[in-house]
Each structure stands twice: as C-alpha cells, then as structure tokens.
Amino acid sequence: MKKITVSMLFLAMATVAFSQPVQKLIKEESVTRIIKTLAADDMMGRSANRPEHIEKATAFIEKEFKNIGLHHLSGLTTYRQEFKKEMIAPLSVDATINGTAVDKENMVLASESPMINLNKGLAIKTIPYDSSITNKRQYLLTKAFGFIRTDTTSSIILVAPEFAAEFKELNNYFGKRFISGRKSTKLFVLGNYTVQSYAVQATQKLETIIMNNVVAVLPGKTKPDEFVVFSCHYDHIGIETPVAGDSISNGADDDASGTTAVIELARYFKKTKNNQRTLIFVAFTAEEIGGFGSKYFSEQLNPDKVVAMFNIEMIGKPSKWGQNFAFITGYERSDFGDILQKNLKGTQFEFRPDPYPTQNLFYRSDNATLARLGVPAHTISTDEIDIDKFYHTVDDEVETLDMKNITSTIRAIALSSKSIVNGTDTPKRIDKATVR
Numbered sequence: 001m002k003k004i005t006v007s008m009l010f011l012a013m014a015t016v017a018f019s020q021p022v023q024k025l026i027k028e029e030s031v032t033r034i035i036k037t038l039a040a041d042d043m044m045g046r047s048a049n050r051p052e053h054i055e056k057a058t059a060f061i062e063k064e065f066k067n068i069g070l071h072h073l074s075g076l077t078t079y080r081q082e083f084k085k086e087m088i089a090p091l092s093v094d095a096t097i098n099g100t101a102v103d104k105e106n107m108v109l110a111s112e113s114p115m116i117n118l119n120k121g122l123a124i125k126t127i128p129y130d131s132s133i134t135n136k137r138q139y140l141l142t143k144a145f146g147f148i149r150t151d152t153t154s155s156i157i158l159v160a161p162e163f164a165a166e167f168k169e170l171n172n173y174f175g176k177r178f179i180s181g182r183k184s185t186k187l188f189v190l191g192n193y194t195v196q197s198y199a200v201q202a203t204q205k206l207e208t209i210i211m212n213n214v215v216a217v218l219p220g221k222t223k224p225d226e227f228v229v230f231s232c233h234y235d236h237i238g239i240e241t242p243v244a245g246d247s248i249s250n251g252a253d254d255d256a257s258g259t260t261a262v263i264e265l266a267r268y269f270k271k272t273k274n275n276q277r278t279l280i281f282v283a284f285t286a287e288e289i290g291g292f293g294s295k296y297f298s299e300q301l302n303p304d305k306v307v308a309m310f311n312i313e314m315i316g317k318p319s320k321w322g323q324n325f326a327f328i329t330g331y332e333r334s335d336f337g338d339i340l341q342k343n344l345k346g347t348q349f350e351f352r353p354d355p356y357p358t359q360n361l362f363y364r365s366d367n368a369t370l371a372r373l374g375v376p377a378h379t380i381s382t383d384e385i386d387i388d389k390f391y392h393t394v395d396d397e398v399e400t401l402d403m404k405n406i407t408s409t410i411r412a413i414a415l416s417s418k419s420i421v422n423g424t425d426t427p428k429r430i431d432k433a434t435v436r
Contacts, residue, residue, distance in 0.1 A: 047238025233287030
C-alpha cells in the first residue's frame with residue numbers, strides 16, 4: 001500500500017513538473033485574444049479568392065510572427081510567401097435537358113474551359129437522397145467534392161430535389177474557382193430527370209489573383225537542415241447568403257482555432273529555446289478552395305528534409321470523447337501518433353486515431369499535399385465533423401468555442417512534439433504509393 005502511494009505521489013509530481021512550462025507559456029488569455037481577432041466580422045470571412053477580404057488576416061499573422069521574433073523563410077524578405085493563381089468564373093451558363101431549359105438557380109458549372117458547347121459525351125450521374133442522412137449539407141458537399149477531386153469524367157450530376165436548400169452552396173465552391181489543371185466538365189443540376197438529351201453552353205472569364213501563405217522560421221540549433229512543420233489554414237469561405245441577417249462566415253473553429261495554435265506554438269518554442277531541428281510555422285491560404293497554398297509551399301522546399309508535419313484544424317470544441325482528447329488523421333500511416341502519445345505519458349491528454357473514416361479527413365486538409373511526398377504529415381483535430389452544425393456556416397462564431405479545449409490541445413501538441421522537435425525521435429516516412 002505504501003509503495004503504491006509513493007509511486008502515485010511521484011507520478012503526480014512528475015506530471016506537474018512536466019506541465020508547468022506549457023501552462024506558463026501557453027495562456028488561455030492569449031489564445032482568446034488571437035482567435036477573437038481572426039474570427040471578427042471585420043476579417044470578412046477571410047476568403048482566399050477575395051484578396052481585399054483576406055488581407056487583414058494576412059497582416060495580423062505577419063505581425064504576430066514579427067513580435068515573436070521569428071526568421072523569414074530562406075529566399076524570402078518578408079513572412080509572405082506570395083504566388084499567383086488563375087481563377088475562372090462563369091459569365092453565362094445555359095442548359096437544356098430533354099429540350100427544356102434548366103432554371104439557372106438549379107445548376108452549377110464546375111469547369112476550367114473558357115468555352116463550353118456540349119450535347120454529347122457527358123456521363124449522367126446522381127447524388128441521391130437517403131432519409132438516413134443526418135447532415136444534408138455536409139453529405140452534399142462531401143459527395144460533390146468527391147466528384148470534383150476523384151472523378152475524371154465529364155458529366156451531368158443530378159442532385160436530388162431534397163437538397164434544394166443546400167444546393168445553392170455549391171456555387172460558393174465551384175462557381176468561381178481556381179485553375180487546377182482538371183480537364184473534366186461537371187454540371188450539377190438540381191432535380192429528378194430521366195435524361196434522354198441535353199445541351200450545355202457556357203462562357204467563362206479568367207483573372208489572376210495574388211495569394212499569400214504566411215511563413216516563419218525558428219532555426220534549429222544542431223540539426224538546422226531537418227524541418228518540423230506546424231501548419232494550419234487561415235482562409236475561410238467568406239461572405240455567404242444572409243441567414244437571419246448574418247452573411248459573414250467567420251470561421252472561428254475552421255480554422256482560426258488552428259491558426260491560433262500555430263501562433264501560440266511559435267511563441268512557446270521561441271521562449272523555450274530548445275529546438276534542435278528547424279521549426280517552420282505556416283498559415284496556408286486557399287485550403288478551402290483546393291489546397292493551393294500548401295501545394296505551392298511544398299514545391300518550394302525539399303520534402304526529404306521535412307521530418308514531420310503537425311497540421312492543426314478545428315480544435316475549438318471538445319472531441320467525441322470529451323475534453324483532453326484529440327484525433328490524428330492517417331494515424332495508421334506512420335508512427336507519428338505513437339510518438340506523440342509516448343511524449344504525453346503522465347498527462348491526462350490522449351491522441352486517438354481518426355474516428356470518422358468515411359469523411360476522408362486525411363485528404364481534406366493541407367497535410368495531404370506533403371503526405372503525398374512521403375512526409376509523416378497528419379492533421380490534429382477535435383471536431384465532431386459528422387454532427388457539427390456550425391461547419392461552413394455563418395454560425396461558426398467565437399461564442400460556439402471552448403477556449404479551455406483549444407488551450408489544452410495546444411499545450412498537448414507542444415508537449416507531444418518534444419522528442420521530434422529536439423531531434424531524438426523521427427517518425428517513419430509515409431508510403432507515397434498508398435496516398436492517392
């Protein structure tokens with residue numbers, strides 16, 4: 001009995017000692033300040049395809065990195081990693097099915113062709129309705145993105161009329177879009193049809209937009225050529241159709257919470273001064289519209305030098321298991337998660353595998369780009385994505401968040417990354433052949 005008591009006391013003392021630095025250096029007050037700033041109405045929803053709406057957020061993150069005292073990425077003279085993207089947007093879209101014109105409100109074009117004139121060669125596909133669907137909006141977006149990202153055929157995609165209320169959101173994602181090199185044309189049409197004939201005519205315009213990742217560096221002491229990346233995306237979906245008078249999608253959880261984490265982790269590691277490997281802190285743009293920021297970032301560095309990537313997305317609310325839990329996407333692809341959990345021994349926090357395999361979350365954030373290059377790149381999240389009623393809505397506001405959950409998750413990431421940051425652990429590489 002005495003041995004057990006002494007052992008428990010020793011463990012308690014070790015836990016307190018282990019936790020004191022992060023409790024002192026990662027404060028809830030600072031977390032609250034940053035996330036309230038990023039998710040405020042004057043940030044205009046941080047849409048990446050509206051430079052005038054995301055600029056204020058870009059400047060704010062820059063200022064935070066400067067105040068912390070971080071370096072610029074090699075080759076840059078500012079914290080901005082600028083690149084250009086071409087966007088394409090419909091000027092006119094007309095379609096008939098079986099000789100009858102389709103209402104313009106009931107169709108969304110997703111194509112990168114300036115001129116379209118088709119009356120044959122399109123496959124006919126469907127997004128049917130199922131009464132067991134619990135989140136119609138999330139279901140429709142997931143299916144639509146699946147067609148865009150993985151289906152190479154040009155097609156008319158018939159969307160069940162039960163999705164009428166959600167259908168208009170497709171235009172926010174696909175109506176005006178970045179050129180990605182995809183060759184197929186997709187026309188989403190709301191309604192039940194037995195398609196016997198069709199005709200689709202459209203003209204689209206091209207424009208060039210300047211975009212910025214925000215990147216900062218903390219050089220490593222003994223292993224400067226080995227990189228550990230802490231990342232997030234700071235863009236969101238911008239201005240939406242008003243709901244109860246509110247048209248700004250503030251993106252407090254998605255992903256002001258992750259952006260706050262990256263800033264706070266940068267501050268923590270700068271103060272602890274014990275990173276043997278070089279740390280790169282990056283807030284990506286354009287995640288919501290194709291992951292273009294992370295793609296450009298990955299092209300500017302040698303992926304073989306990247307030891308690990310901690311991508312942080314939506315940590316604003318307790319997980320399905322409650323407080324002090326988070327999940328890691330692609331947990332089974334490397335020993336990244338096992339290393340993190342080992343470093344948390346003696347604490348109450350626990351990382352678990354992604355509990356939402358049907359949501360394809362591994363591919364739905366910026367980690368996937370570097371994972372395709374073999375980097376142990378994983379996303380850390382706490383969001384109950386299958387039932388999150390605030391996801392991609394104007395209601396994703398600071399008031400819906402749990403600041404204690406955000407703070408404890410950031411502290412856990414700081415602690416769990418310790419052996420990777422100090423160079424004693426190296427996660428095994430991801431098999432590129434297994435990442436589509």
